[in-house]
Amino acid sequence: MSARLLSPDEPPAFTARNLGGASPLVLLCEHASNRLPRRLGDLGLPSEELRRHIAWDIGAAALAGALSRALDAPLFETGYSRLVIDCNRPLGVSASIPERSEDTAIPGNLALSAEDRRAREEALFHPFQNAVAAHLDARQAAGRPTAIIGVHSFTPIFRGIRRPWEAGVLFDGAKDFAMPLIEGLSASGLAVGENEPYRIEVGDDYTVPVHGDGRGLPALLIEIRQNLLADDAAARHWADRLVSPIRRALAAALPAKEPA
Numbered sequence: 360m361s362a363r364l365l366s367p368d369e370p371p372a373f374t375a376r377n378l379g380g381a382s383p384l385v386l387l388c389e390h391a392s393n394r395l396p397r398r399l400g401d402l403g404l405p406s407e408e409l410r411r412h413i414a415w416d417i418g419a420a421a422l423a424g425a426l427s428r429a430l431d432a433p434l435f436e437t438g439y440s441r442l443v444i445d446c447n448r449p450l451g452v453s454a455s456i457p458e459r460s461e462d463t464a465i466p467g468n469l470a471l472s473a474e475d476r477r478a479r480e481e482a483l484f485h486p487f488q489n490a491v492a493a494h495l496d497a498r499q500a501a502g503r504p505t506a507i508i509g510v511h512s513f514t515p516i517f518r519g520i521r522r523p524w525e526a527g528v529l530f531d532g533a534k535d536f537a538m539p540l541i542e543g544l545s546a547s548g549l550a551v552g553e554n555e556p557y558r559i560e561v562g563d564d565y566t567v568p569v570h571g572d573g574r575g576l577p578a579l580l581i582e583i584r585q586n587l588l589a590d591d592a593a594a595r596h597w598a599d600r601l602v603s604p605i606r607r608a609l610a611a612a613l614p615a616k617e618p619a
């Protein structure tokens with residue numbers, strides 16, 4: 360395969376929205392889409408596999424968009440499926456271009472050449488990460504208080520076990536940002552997992568360790584159970600529930616000179 364993965368008429372690798380937003384918060388949605396580049400076909404998967412969680416985070420893009428509007432926050436969202444290359448994983452780890460996701464083999468990801476991998480990195484991974492990094496560089500150079508939230512969704516049942524949480528907050532270094540958010544969400548009656556249903560792994564995650572902790576910026580991931588984000592109205596409802604706890608967590612984590 361040549362280095363060019365996307366044709367000129369296909370959607371871009373990512374979309375940046377509301378870059379001039381006034382909020383100290385920068386939103387990322389790394390698993391926003393289940394789209395595949397045309398030249399990869401269906402990766403050898405039936406369409407029902409491409410509609411479920413292994414391909415994308417169902418409802419996450421709608422939630423991230425609603426949060427961006429409600430908080431006046433910049434948002435970067437990916438345009439292609441994590442099955443092509445996962446923008447929340449470092450390059451080279453097994454989950455970056457997964458040969459298997461949960462219990463599903465991904466035929467189109469088997470036995471890739473170095474050139475195949477590089478084409479995905481250059482077309483999809485680097486454009487997204489470089490745009491996020493440039494935006495964060497500019498904010499930091501300007502001395503703007505900045506925190507980062509990656510918006511995700513998770514499946515209600517994983518390998519036969521029902522997950523009890525409605526929402527999860529995942530963090531590593533940003534305890535001062537995450538704990539007020541967890542407390543705020545819990546106080547509103549939600550079942551919130553602290554570092555559930557996943558944990559941040561420095562060698563296996565990207566947004567939190569690289570864009571956040573690696574720059575000294577407070578960063579966390581919010582995970583919402585996907586059956587609670589069934590349509591746009593549900594996503595807006597969740598954004599409404601999240602806005603006040605996020606504002607309080609930003610105020611707790613960031614310098615007082617520019618309160619959220």
Ligand SMILES: [Zn+2]
Pocket residue numbers: 390416510511512
């Ligand atoms: Zn996700």
